[in-house]
Amino acid sequence: MRTKTAAILAGLLVAPNAATAAPDPARLFTEHCAACHGGDRLGAIGPALLPQNLGRLKPGEAVNVILSGRVATQMPAFGDKLTEEDAKALAGWIFAPPERMPDWGVAEIDASRVIHGARLPAAPVHDSRPLNLFCVVETGDHHVTVLDGDRMEPIARFQSRFALHGGIKYSPDGRFAYMASRDGWVSVYDLWGLEMVVETRAGINTRNIAVSKDGKLIAVGNAVPAGVVILNARDLSPVQIIPTDSRVSAVYTAPPRHSFVVALKDTPEVWELPYDTLPLAVRRVPLEAHLDDFFFDQGYRMLMGASRDGRGQVVDLDAGRKVADLALQGMPHLGSGITFDWQGRRLMASPNLKEARITVIDTATWEVVRQIDTLGPGFFLRGHAASPYVWADVFMGPNKDAIHVIDKRGLEIVKTLRPAPGRTAAHVEFTDDGRFALVSVMENDGALIIYDAQTLEEVKRLPMRRPVGKYNVANKIRYEEGTSH
Ligand code: HEC
Known part of the structure; x- marks a missing residue:
């Protein structure tokens, strides 16, 4: 009163x-x-x-x-x-920063942990092939759909945290899906039991997550508070906090190196965190420019990065120095680059966020082999070892409804699809065998459109709420060459 x-x-x-x-x-x-x-x-x-x-x-x-x-x-x-x-x-x-940014340390992370009491069955509770499942991130209403990639039918749909990033990661056996949200929530979902297992808030503003090769650790790249949080992958208990003096722009897993590699936004350095011994030590590699979007060669020794002014560099992680410049223009999106074989050479192709082109580079000489003109800047590229084509979206501009299909042999566009005229079509992913390609109509009342990857004919259309990304379990855990990791 x-x-x-x-x-x-x-x-x-x-x-x-x-x-x-x-x-x-x-x-x-x-x-x-x-x-x-x-x-x-x-x-x-x-x-x-x-x-x-x-x-x-x-x-x-x-x-x-x-x-x-x-x-x-x-x-x-x-x-x-x-x-x-x-x-x-x-x-x-x-939109203005608070007078004091709240703390987010081990105590806060631990206190935020939610253990959902999942059953964790000894075998899958469904009869879908676990390795050909997809998780589809639908940010329209903050849900994730688990899709059977053989029947192309959803087998589960669950609520996610607000503003999940794309880039769902899986445990090495493909059983658990790991997700990260904009606000720092990390969630573990069991694809056998179709249940949420555990969640924790690892930061205030998170960029992405990476999973160690042995599946034991998760690295969370945070912009706020700046740093990398290492979590136990099983129960998400905090293992270590590694503060950075710059916002993290992304954290990558480098399986052959047994390390995480950290891209920093405000410092011209890349950090490597080898994880075979705990606590993780930090190896700092100084760079000549800020690089905050990486692509690794298949052996994870060479890192290709682009600076904000579009200059590209190749860094030898073992030697800890730049070994080549890349002749790039605009703003290449190296993080969505893919590799494939061409005339006995290993090529890397990357979309461009500013210019209407795809750049194809020889990974032995670092020379540009081809510039493929497109109908507008693109965000994602996808290929599959079993498919003769690379699929590229046009993400911006009047042709944002277009998807280019590029022939890997001729390095040229052979078909331009318009899955839903006038509406944004983006982010392609293949089934585990490369036979079908899934395209998003990235709108609130959007859809997932499934194409026969050989004939390029539409096979099926599933309504979805702004499906920003879809991730095939097998392609992710086998580090399929046509998928970014
Ligand atoms: C009853 C609970 C509730 C109250 C009260 C509330 N909000 Fe929200 N707000 C939400 C939820 C839930 C969302 C997320 C909606 C969605 O799913 O897009 C949201 C979203 C927002 C967003 C968009 C954020 C983004 O990143 O898209 C803004 C801005 C916002 N709220 C501001 C406010 C302000 C300012 C107030 C007070 C005047 C307020 N809200 C009161 C629940 C609430």
Whole structure:
């Protein structure tokens, strides 16, 4: 009662100025938002509202979300409670860093752990072939669909954490799927029992995860707090925190080297974390430029990286120095590069985020073998050892509905598909045997379209909610040459 009276009194005291005084976003937040987004803005039922986490959301869109809510989610509309000015002040405030970033260390990670009590059966509870399953990440409504890749039918669909990154990883035997969300949640899902096993929040803003070759450790690359968190893959208990003096842009697994390799956003260095002995030691490799998107050769000795101004370099990880420059232009997306054989040579092909081209490089000489002109900048490339074609999306511009099919022998586009005219088509993945290719229509009422990878004819269409990525278990755990890792 007393607090209620106090609140009314406080309201009366500020009331006379309310029309003229600028809105106080911190107060509005505590009153209207903190229950769902956390008093410290770290998130609760709703996502974290911190500048780095909001990344792609524009402040103007945030104002709309606040006033109108989000249909079919728990985000309510505040149009009847808040003025447009209030909403603008709140949007400005959530895009500004907090006075003090909350701590996120071993204690917080451990306390966040949720053990779901999964049954962990001795054999799969379904009759699908476990190695030809796909996990499809649907960010439209934050779900993951488990798809049988032989019958092309979903066998399970479950809720994920908010804003899962693509890039689901698997345990070496293919049984467990590991996922990471924008807000730092790492989840382990059992593909035999079709149940969530354990989850933990490993950071405040996470880039991605990598799994060690023996399947025992998971490395989580964090932008906030900057560093790599090593977790026990079985139960997600924290093993070690390795702070970095720069935001991590990605962490990779290098199986033949028994190490994790860390790309850093703000420091011209790459870090290698060998994991055969614990605690992991850090090996720093200085670079001539910032490289934050990597591609490795099949032996994981050579790392190809592109700097923000588009210059490419080849770094010999053993020697710890640059050994070649790459003649790249625009902004190559080396992280989605793939390799394949061509006339006795090992080639690497990479899409370009800024220019309408795919660059093909000889990995022995580091020379550009071919520039393949496309209908626009692309994001993903996929091939498969058993398929004569490489599939490339056009991610931006008026042709974002196009998918190019490139013949590996002639290094030229032989067909351009438009799976759903006018709608973004992207991210191709093959079945384990390379016979079928799955394409996403990346929209809220989108779809997964399955093509015969030989005849290039459509076979089936499954409705999905913004399916941003799909990951075939066998292709991932065998490090299939046509898939990025
Ligand atoms: C009842 C719970 C609840 C309340 C109260 C609430 N939100 Fe939300 N909010 C959510 C949920 C859940 C989402 C995620 C919606 C989705 O799935 O896209 C969300 C999403 C958002 C987003 C979009 C984030 C993104 O990355 O896309 C913004 C911005 C936001 N809320 C701001 C606010 C503000 C500001 C307030 C207070 C005025 C507020 N919310 C109050 C639950 C809530």
